[in-house]
Amino acid sequence: xxxxxxxxxxxxxxxxxxxxxxxxxxxxxxxxxxxxxxxxxxxxxxxxxxxxxxxxxxxxxxxxxxxxxxxxxxxxxxxxxxxxxxxxxxxxxxxxxxxxxxxxxxxxxxxxxxxx
Amino acid sequence: xxxxxxxxxxxxxxxxxxxxxxxxxxxxxxxxxxxxxxxxxxxxxxxxxxxxxxxxxxxxxxxxxxxxxxxxxxxxxxxxxxxxxxxxxxxxxxxxxxxxxxxxxxxxxxxxxxxxxx
Numbered sequence: 586x587x588x589x590x591x592x593x594x595x596x597x598x599x600x601x602x603x604x605x606x607x608x609x610x611x612x613x614x615x616x617x618x619x620x621x622x623x624x625x626x627x628x629x630x631x632x633x634x635x636x637x638x639x640x641x642x643x644x645x646x647x648x649x650x651x652x653x654x655x656x657x658x659x660x661x662x663x664x665x666x667x668x669x670x671x672x673x674x675x676x677x678x679x680x681x682x683x684x685x686x687x688x689x690x691x692x693x694x695x696x697x698x699x700x701x
Numbered sequence: 702x703x704x705x706x707x708x709x710x711x712x713x714x715x716x717x718x719x720x721x722x723x724x725x726x727x728x729x730x731x732x733x734x735x736x737x738x739x740x741x742x743x744x745x746x747x748x749x750x751x752x753x754x755x756x757x758x759x760x761x762x763x764x765x766x767x768x769x770x771x772x773x774x775x776x777x778x779x780x781x782x783x784x785x786x787x788x789x790x791x792x793x794x795x796x797x798x799x800x801x802x803x804x805x806x807x808x809x810x811x812x813x814x815x816x817x818x819x
Contacts, residue, residue: 589743621810626812626813627812627813628705628791628811629744629793629808631807631808636804675744681802682804686749686751687732687795687796687804687806688746688749689746689808691743691744693743694741
């Protein structure tokens with residue numbers, strides 16, 4: 586069984602400040618990890634993903650995340666927040682093989698607010 | 702390129718009524734999924750399909766039925782709507798066989814259907 590925990594349902598930062606959104610996962614098999622962003626009244630868009638290889642992955646809009654197996658974490662960061670980053674962010678986990686079929690288990694979501 | 706299209710976008714039902722939500726994708730994807738999104742709970746998988754004519758239960762399937770008669774369409778039905786089914790419903794698709802293993806391919810989401818049950 587897999588689960589995802591996002592620490593902090595709301596995160597508020599100032600424009601230009603570091604963005605850090607935390608995600609921890611639980612999985613009995615090697616995980617595939619994803620971050621999605623949801624803008625108001627829209628569907629989810631993929632920000633970045635980790636499947637295999639390099640543990641630091643870069644995504645769109647200047648975001649990146651690092652897979653740390655020892656800490657079972659996949660935190661999302663951006664060096665300098667922009668007003669347009671205000672949205673809800675979801676961490677999700679999947680795995681390869683068996684009856685996975687790409688099914689995702691999502692965290693509860695973190696709403697990011699960016700102040701001028 | 703439309704991607705994943707959901708209809709309708711909004712709907713209000715009375716308790717006990719039935720309705721069908723339609724999802725259509727134009728990416729020739731093999732897999733399709735229905736999720737519901739509730740505040741503070743993320744997205745939860747209702748049903749999914751790994752190919753035309755096949756469906757399977759997800760995490761929260763009770764009260765819902767699905768059908769995939771054509772590869773590009775995935776229907777979600779509520780036979781007797783209940784207030785607990787008030788939610789935002791998202792359809793997603795993934796896995797283009799030509800592009801490689803499904804595990805490397807992300808899901809593509811529609812814009813959602815906002816459903817209220819009174």
